Amino acid sequence: MKFVVWLLRIIIFIVLLVLALANTQPAELHVFADYVWHAPLILIALAFFVVGMVAGLLAAVPAVLRLRRESARLRRELRARDTVAVEPPPIPPIM
Numbered sequence: 001m002k003f004v005v006w007l008l009r010i011i012i013f014i015v016l017l018v019l020a021l022a023n024t025q026p027a028e029l030h031v032f033a034d035y036v037w038h039a040p041l042i043l044i045a046l047a048f049f050v051v052g053m054v055a056g057l058l059a060a061v062p063a064v065l066r067l068r069r070e071s072a073r074l075r076r077e078l079r080a081r082d083t084v085a086v087e088p089p090p091i092p093p094i095m
Contacts, residue, residue, distance in 0.1 A: 023042045025040065027040065
């Protein structure tokens with residue numbers, strides 16, 4: 001299974017490398033207040049990919065923090081439940 005995963009990673013890397021090398025022509029990105037960004041097309045695509053990843057990670061932070069808090073609370077409850085004295089079962093008589 002690890003071989004298949006690594007093979008898939010290599011194939012994706014090669015496809016992305018070919019895509020990057022095929023899109024090196026200059027491009028213009030017109031943004032606010034007549035500002036124009038001149039850069040290779042692949043650099044603009046990479047910048048938007050990184051911004052999308054950062055936005056996705058920031059959107060996931062509240063859920064991760066909430067789940068960590070809940071996990072810590074459940075661990076505390078479990079520790080409190082384990083510390084309660086439980087009487088061992090009676091030992092059967094030896095004949």
